[in-house]
Amino acid sequence: MKIVASFLYQWIVFIPLFLVLTLITALVVMIMAPIFGSRFWGYQPPKWWSRFTCWLALCCIKTSGHEHLDPKQSYVFVANHQSAFDIFLIYGFLRHPIIWMQKKSLRSIPFVGFASEKAGHVFVDNSSVAARAATIEKAKEHIIGGISMVIFPEGARTRTGKMGRFKRGAYQIAHDMKLPIVPLTLNGPFEVLKRNSLRLCPGKRMELIIHPPIQTDNLSKDELPELMEQTRDIIHGALWEKYR
Numbered sequence: 052m053k054i055v056a057s058f059l060y061q062w063i064v065f066i067p068l069f070l071v072l073t074l075i076t077a078l079v080v081m082i083m084a085p086i087f088g089s090r091f092w093g094y095q096p097p098k099w100w101s102r103f104t105c106w107l108a109l110c111c112i113k114t115s116g117h118e119h120l121d122p123k124q125s126y127v128f129v130a131n132h133q134s135a136f137d138i139f140l141i142y143g144f145l146r147h148p149i150i151w152m153q154k155k156s157l158r159s160i161p162f163v164g165f166a167s168e169k170a171g172h173v174f175v176d177n178s179s180v181a182a183r184a185a186t187i188e189k190a191k192e193h194i195i196g197g198i199s200m201v202i203f204p205e206g207a208r209t210r211t212g213k214m215g216r217f218k219r220g221a222y223q224i225a226h227d228m229k230l231p232i233v234p235l236t237l238n239g240p241f242e243v244l245k246r247n248s249l250r251l252c253p254g255k256r257m258e259l260i261i262h263p264p265i266q267t268d269n270l271s272k273d274e275l276p277e278l279m280e281q282t283r284d285i286i287h288g289a290l291w292e293k294y295r
Contacts, residue, residue: 061251065107072107076100077166084169090198093170094148101143108136108243109253114144116261119233122147123197126233126264127225131214131286132203133294134240140257141201141235150193152186152202152220173200187220191228200224201235204279208246212294217283222267222275231264234282236289260289 076096083092105112120126128149130141142149151167155174158164168174173190176182194200202224204217225232239257244250262285270278287295 057251057253060253065251065253068107069104072100072103074162077162080166080170081162084166084171089169089171090148090196093150093172097142097170099143101139101141104139105136105143105257108251108255110136110239110243111254111256112140112144112259113256114259114261116263117146119261119263120147124264125194125197125228125230126199127194127221127228127230128199128201128233128235129204129217129221129282129286130201130235131237131290132205132208133212133237134208134244134246136240136243136257137203137208137237140237140240140259144259145201145235145261148198149201150198152190152200171198183220187224187227190224194224194228194230199233204283209241210246212241214283214287214290214294217279219275219279222279225267226270226272226275229268231266232278232282233264234262234285236260236262236286238289238291238294241294258291262286262289 079096080092126147128141128145130137138151150170151172153167153172153174155176158168158174171193173186173193175186190200202221204221205215206218209215222232224230237259239255242255243252243257265278265282267278
């Protein structure tokens, strides 16, 4: 009976309202960001879109660690990647202006792709080494004046809930720009919507933990692998037991 109720709620309530919210948000960003700038209009509408999406999914949200962040400081946030709902959890409840490093394929999504571009998000081009390097250089242009970037170092969502291997890109950006790295631990999005599944499981708990920033000013490139391992251990240590 519970499965039937969840199914009906997903297709009769959640999806229609989510699509309407998404369209409205995309249109607002597409119109307002080019005119008045993306600092506010590229962040605030998507933040509330993300919050409403989590509330619409009947999720109970817990956050901690906001006191570690300086609103005037830019950061590179690195997080484990459990689900598509990671984006809603971070965007909606981090309380810090951010842009995303996104897959290039997302640019082709009607309305959303164009709105993401106007909001200042960076699309990753993995077609060649030169293209990847150009992507990183473009990303650096946007991380200024308190605007930060969120990157999932695993690159793809987990299939099991457990963390995968971290890649170097986020750490290279932080090192080159001398920006602090902030680990984020996400718990629960995996239960809401698993990878390669269309079944939403409403009413789950989700948690966002913001860890203290790690300075990169005095790090050499040879020390980046150690930094990657350190942040991975921090994120992993705050995971719920079933995700370890």
